[in-house]
Amino acid sequence: MEITAPRGVRDILPGETEKWRFVEGVAYNLAKRYNYREIIIPIFEHTELFSRGIGEATDIVSKEMYTFEDRGGRSLTLRPEATASIVRAYLEHHFEQKPQPQKFYFFGPMFRYERPQAGRYRQFWQIDFEALGSPDPLLDVEVIALAWDLMFSLGIKNLEIQINSIGCPKCKEGYKIALKEYLADKLNLLCEDCQRRYETNVLRILDCKRESCRSIVEGAPKITDYLCADCKNHFEEVKEGLDLLSLPYILNPYLVRGLDYYTRTTFEIISYKLGAQNALCGGGRYDLLAFEIGGSMVPGVGFAAGLERIVMVLEEEGLLQDTEKGIDIFIVSIGEEAKKQAFKLLHILRREGISADMDYTNKNLKAQMKIANQKKAAKVLIIGEDELSVGMVKIRDMDSGKQEEVSLSDVLSYLRRWKK
RNA sequence: GUGAACGUAGCUCAAGUGGUUAGAGCACCAGGCUGUGGACCUGGGGGUUGGGGGUUCGAGUCCCCUCGUUCACCCCA
Structure with a gap:
């Protein structure tokens, strides 16, 4: 048997995990500051949740889902994104009974069957923020501000916020007709893919x-010129809100996202430092999603950020240094009896809150000294x-090379003092 | 799913148009230093050249298939 992980998935190894925890920690603190509470959703859901929520015709549902049947004959799917699950949880646990909006934070892996490439994996990690229960355009602004703050807090530069409004289904339909009319006599000038899209998904x-x-x-006509009065007004208020907070953004009338549930606001934050997969985070408003999956009308807005891509940018910009930290103490022993004593002392030190290790x-x-050096131990015991017979321990400082003797009974108090 | 490039030691890479036993640096282990890390010196272990088939007297090198990696398309985080 070949010992390799399946295609498109990877291990996050010691040395890397620290970086991931760092990003996750920043996001977690922001969640607290913006009052988004952590929710943990299941890895898999009923397939129907995604096919109805994300849209039967989308690429995610039509060709990218990890779907399987369980022993009870149910069709289940590894989650390709978090929004549908969070909305499902909101409905299932009756969050509409609580003060609105209800705001959620989530961090975990997603699964999509795609061809891997730079910044794209079959199992990838997302940070997710979702605010459910209010149509207020200022909530859209809060979500965008939060996404921007996440990037800012991580120190990422060379970014661009792109926003657009794709309106409600009514304006969208009107616009599609106008767009098709405009393109009708130019079809032969379009690429093959676009000629196909003309029929399947003209946007x-x-x-x-x-x-x-x-x-x-x-x-071509722009969708923002085809918004109904309500949608147009909503978009204006989002832009005003962004200006109010002095958030830099670029209007991109061509920003069409590939999930069916988006209404009105859509946005992405892209990095110039990445390749083709340059969206660090993306999201928008989805006022119809809750209804589409069989619940009541619950407006919502949120975004997802890709961990792999964020870490790639942090590496690229040199914002991730000094992740390798050493241990406090490495215990070196000579002889069977000494090893036992070392082992016992090791346990005591660890219970004291001192990071310590020994050779096995x-x-x-x-x-053993060489290992202690590699583990970047501050001190070696x-x-x-010889030491055992007189009840002493040698303590060597690994930076200075200075060495002193301390009686076995005083080691703990010596190290306590040193730790402070 | 489509296209292109690339797969040689744990890692980074060598091996003129096919030609002895596939090498080097780093890493690892041991010794120099039998109770003291980093530097240095010496030695050692490690490879089915991704896998399979073919051409040839002879294949790491050429051909086919397959798997994988990377990048791009599609699409998305």
């Missing part, structure tokens, strides 16, 4: 990357037959 033509399509799109491979003194 996606807007963010095609081909130069030829882009130039055609430039002359019966290395000689020199080799040396216990040999």
Whole structure:
């Protein structure tokens, strides 16, 4: 059997996990500051939740889900994103009975069957913020401000907030018709993909990357000109709110996101330091999602941020240093009896809150010292037959190389003093 | 799912147009120093050249298949 992880998934090894915990910690603190409370959702859900919520025709549902049948014949799916689950949890546990909005924070892995590439994996980690129960445009602004604050708190530069409004289903339909009319006589100028999109999902033509399509799109009608009065007003208030907080943003009338549930506000924060997969986070408003999955009408707005991509940018910009920390004490022993005493002392130190370790491979003194050095131990305790016979322990400072003797009974108080 | 590039030691990489027993640095282990880390010196262990098939007297090198990695498309975090 070949010993490898499946395609598109990877281990996060010691040395990397510290970086992940750092990012997660920043997000967790922000959640507290903005009053988003942590929720932990299941890894899998009924397949129907996603097919109805995200949309049957989306790429995620039509070709990217890890779906399986359990022993009871139920169709289950590894979550490809968190929003639908959080809305489901909100409805299931009757959060509409509580003061609105209810705000949630989540951190965990997602699963999508895609071809891996830079910044894209089959199991990837997301930080998720969702605010449910209010249509207030200032809540959209809060969510965008939170996303921006997350990047700012991590120290990430060279970013851009892009926002757009794709309106409600009514304005969207009107716009689609107008867009199709505009494109009708230019179909043969579009790329193959876009000719297909003309039938399947005309909005996606807007963010095609081909130069030829882009130039055609430039002359196309803009969705923001087709918003109904309510949606237009909502969008204006979002922009005002962003200005109020002096958040820099760029209007991108071609920002169309690939999940069906979005209404009105959509936004992304992109980095210039990444490759093709440059969205560090993305989100928007989804006022119809709760209804679509069979609940009452619960407006919501939120975003997801990709851990892998954030860590990539942090590495790129050199914002992640000094993750390797040493231990306080390494105990070196010589001889069977000394090893037992060392082991006992090790346990006592650890119970004292001192990080400590010893050798378990019966290395000689020199080799043990070498290990202590590699583990970046601040001090080494040396216990040999000689020391044991007089009840002493040698304590070596690994920076200065200075060494002193302390009686076994005083070691603890010596180290307590040193730790302070 | 489509396209391209690439797979040699734990890691980073060598091995003119096919030609002895596939090398080096780092890492690891041991010794120099039999009770003292980092530096240095010496030695050692490690490889089915991703896997399978083919061409050839002979394949790490050429051909086919397959798996994997990377990047891009599609799409997304």
